[in-house]
Amino acid sequence: MGETTTIRVQRSTHEELKRLARDRRASVADTVARAVRLLRQEQIGQELARPLEGEETEWLDADLG
Numbered sequence: 001m002g003e004t005t006t007i008r009v010q011r012s013t014h015e016e017l018k019r020l021a022r023d024r025r026a027s028v029a030d031t032v033a034r035a036v037r038l039l040r041q042e043q044i045g046q047e048l049a050r051p052l053e054g055e056e057t058e059w060l061d062a063d064l065g
Helices: 013-023 028-049 054-060
Strands: none
Touching: 013 028
């Protein structure tokens, strides 16, 4: 594990993190890292699902010939 720091979470959140980590046979730190990665992927998915804007549409419709 690289450099670490402390974050404050509600006690109930910490208990849930410990349960999830135990169920996954992973450390709490690895479980938090996975959760962050999944949230980031969700955010990227939402960004990709949004309608294209004018310049993006123009670029996709550009004549390549």
